[in-house]
Amino acid sequence: MSSVVAKAGLEIRNVGKLFTQPGKGDFRALDDVSLFIKPNEFFTLLGPSGCGKTTLLRMIAGFEYPTEGEIRLNGDEISDLPPYQRPINTVFQNYALFPHLTVDQNIAFGLEMLRRPKGEIDKTVDEMLRLVKMTEMRGRKTSQISGGQQQRVALARALAPHPKVLLLDEPLSALDLKLRKEMQIELKRLQHETGITFVFVTHDQEEALTMSDRIAVMSAGKVLQVGSPRDIYDHPANRFVANFIGETNFLTGTVLSAAPGRADIKLGTGAVIAAGVPDGMTPAGEVTVVVRPEHAVITDPETAAVKGTVDTVVYFGTDTHYHLKLDSGAPFTVRQQNRRGREVHLAAGQPVGIDIPGGVAQVLRD
Incomplete structure (x- = not known):
């Protein structure tokens, strides 16, 4: 990475963190993590508990130091x-x-601890109160306001310097x-209005997809994929990412032919589908293909190449999830939006x- 680019944001270079546990040996919380976070970006570290995301956040803050x-x-x-x-603040x-x-x-x-002039402090506090829409609550003790209001105050205090x-x-x-959904929108608004780089840690995929400019998916101390929410959702790099981000159907098939960016895959059911292929990959032999539930469509079994039977039907209001069993025995889920007058009633x-339109399936790297 060039020095010109490096000066433009927050850079994590080959960072590792080793914790020594008495009587248990060493535990590697982070393993050769490299990231570049752009200025004015809403960047999210996403992963399950114990994946290393909070350790990395604490090292950026200075509460932990890298082993390497x-x-x-x-x-x-x-x-x-x-x-x-x-010049970094944290909201806990x-x-x-x-x-x-x-x-x-x-x-x-915080401004008082930094010994800022009183006039500057008063002006900044007024500005922060307006920013988080808490002006009318300024005289209340934080023990007397709601959890959502407390979160706004914590944000204002962290943004004030x-x-x-x-x-x-x-x-x-x-x-x-x-x-939580309201605050997702508010956080994105605050980041946009202040122009400050936000680094957000969560295990909640919906939070990450809703707010982020880019996401780093982490597991076992490693970064598995970095990209925009759409890239990560539609083009997962591997099975873990595909499984962790949203619901996913996994199908096994054999490559019949391949070209840059696409391949024809023969599934275990005998059906042939067109699938997308990650950049730089030339698939061959047996591969795993992912299909998001909302990308498949239930259709007439007499004319469909992929067939199955209904196992259970779960109604969610806005949409319905159809849990199916393919003729090959593999499970498969289809999610369809509920539209008045166009409901599908299955037992x-x-x-x-099952119709899998060309290009919605994706071949995984591993």
């Missing part, structure tokens, strides 16, 4: 700097507000579903056909 590798911000190495010397999962202080006092606290990077460690996990045991 380095971290650079705008071209300057910050790996060994303590947290207070980094539990918000860490002072319950005995008012909303505006909480927001002002105008950090170059804001780290968010699963800040929505304690909120109920409706409020358990009913034979169905």
Whole structure:
């Protein structure tokens, strides 16, 4: 990576982290992780518990130090700097507000610790209150406001010093579903309005897909794929990513022919489908193909190449999930949007056909 590009954002270079556990040996939490996070980007670290995403966030913040590798911000190495010397702030999962202080006092606290002039502090607090839509709550103690309002205050306090990077460690996990969805929109708005780089940690795929400019999917201390939400959802790099991001059907087939970007695959059912192929891959022999449930269509079993029977039907309001069993015995799910007047009524045991349009299936690398 060129030095010109390196000076433009946050760079993680070949970072590893080894924890020594007394009596248990060493545990490698991160293994040769390299990432480049662009300025003014909403970047998400996504993965299951224990994958290393929070460890990486803590190293960016300065609460942990790399065993190997380095971290650079705008071209300057910050790996060994303590947290207070980094232009980086963190919003924690539990918000860490002072319950005995008012909303505006909480927001002002960090600025006071930085010994900013009182006039500047007052002006910044007013600006932050307007930004998070909490002006009318400024005089209330944070113990007297709701969880969603507390989250807004934590965001305002972290944004007040105008950090170059804001780290968010699963800040929505304690909120109920409706409020969590509202705050997803608010976080994206705040990031857009402030122009600050957000690095967001979550295990929730919906949060990642909804808010992120780019996502890094992590597992067992490694980064498996980096890309836009659409790229990762539609073109997963491997089985783990495909399985972790949304529901997925896995089919096994044999390559009949291949060209750059596409291949004809003969499934175990005997049906032949056209599938997309990852860049640089020339598939051969037996491969695994993924099909998202919403990309397949239930059709007439008399004319369909892929056939099965209905196992269960689950109604979700906006859509219905049809859990099927293919003639080969493999499970398969189709998700169809519910449209008034165009409902599909199927019963358990009913034979169905499955249409897999050309290009919606994707061959996996592994």
